[in-house]
Amino acid sequence: MQKGVMCLIAICLISISATGSAQDEVVHSREASGGNAVLLEHYTATWCTTCATIDPKVNEFVGNKEDRLYRVALHPNDHDPFGSLVTTDRIISKQIDHQLVFPTFWLDNSVELQGNTGFSTLESSLVTVEAEKDDWIGIQMWWDSGPIDTHQIYIHIADELPMNSTVTIFRLENLKMTSEIANNGIEIHHDVATQSITFDRTGTSTEDASLYGYEWNLSTGNLPNNSDIDTFIFNTSGNVDGFVTIIETNGSIRSVIGISDSDFPRNTEKNTEMSLILLGITLASSTILIRRGNRQ
Numbered sequence: 001m002q003k004g005v006m007c008l009i010a011i012c013l014i015s016i017s018a019t020g021s022a023q024d025e026v027v028h029s030r031e032a033s034g035g036n037a038v039l040l041e042h043y044t045a046t047w048c049t050t051c052a053t054i055d056p057k058v059n060e061f062v063g064n065k066e067d068r069l070y071r072v073a074l075h076p077n078d079h080d081p082f083g084s085l086v087t088t089d090r091i092i093s094k095q096i097d098h099q100l101v102f103p104t105f106w107l108d109n110s111v112e113l114q115g116n117t118g119f120s121t122l123e124s125s126l127v128t129v130e131a132e133k134d135d136w137i138g139i140q141m142w143w144d145s146g147p148i149d150t151h152q153i154y155i156h157i158a159d160e161l162p163m164n165s166t167v168t169i170f171r172l173e174n175l176k177m178t179s180e181i182a183n184n185g186i187e188i189h190h191d192v193a194t195q196s197i198t199f200d201r202t203g204t205s206t207e208d209a210s211l212y213g214y215e216w217n218l219s220t221g222n223l224p225n226n227s228d229i230d231t232f233i234f235n236t237s238g239n240v241d242g243f244v245t246i247i248e249t250n251g252s253i254r255s256v257i258g259i260s261d262s263d264f265p266r267n268t269e270k271n272t273e274m275s276l277i278l279l280g281i282t283l284a285s286s287t288i289l290i291r292r293g294n295r296q
Contacts, residue, residue, distance in 0.1 A: 048184055
């Protein structure tokens with residue numbers, strides 16, 4: 001009996017080991033298509049006390065909009081640990097003629113809201129911008145992530161891009177505040193843009209910025225296993241919570257699409273948890289069986 005129990009335990013241990021090995025090798029694939037969503041650029045700062053009140057409400061507002069709205073949180077490169085040239089480059093591209101205050105919200109480059117903005121104002125502004133979206137460019141986006149947080153992004157644009165068009169990809173992360181300096185009390189800052197790249201319709205990069213020194217590897221090619229789909233291909237690494245891609249023509253937003261990691265749970269982690277539960281049950285059962293055997 002004891003030999004049988006030990007064999008069962010060994011099988012469980014082998015199962016856990018195999019699950020762990022599979023998890024190291026698995027590639028998580030995600031896909032999104034569309035383009036008619038609205039871009040919400042949220043200019044916020046960790047030292048901004050008004051932002052401490054507004055940001056949680058914006059998180060709730062964005063969370064209820066599903067595919068209608070994608071938020072990119074941009075922190076200033078000034079006494080803010082999450083600020084970088086990503087924000088600086090974006091502000092310069094807007095060519096605004098006034099001082100930017102925090103918080104400020106831009107919806108599709110056409111509606112600007114400042115200060116203590118409520119749900120009703122955000123909602124009415126979103127509806128207004130959606131009503132004006134009578135023409136947009138379709139995008140397909142694939143995100144494959146492999147071992148040690150490597151990521152490959154494929155982007156297929158359905159139509160030929162007009163002249164003076166650019167494509168920008170924002171890398172988004174949910175970052176935990178650990179500094180006591182410039183801390184407004186928010187522990188987790190959501191959808192922080194930690195990397196961006198802008199390129200023209202030929203695939204030539206015009207801007208490239210990041211918070212942590214991330215690098216993009218930009219190329220053109222075809223979607224794997226489908227030589228008929230031309231794509232722009234990007235490689236990067238590190239922690240990622242999502243990507244947002246936009247197309248602009250002469251400063252006008254023509255397309256917005258986002259893809260999030262939270263919508264795709266890692267099934268291998270669930271398998272590992274199940275294996276651990278099975279091992280626990282087996283160990284408990286083996287103890288009972290061994291005790292019964294000793295009594296006999």
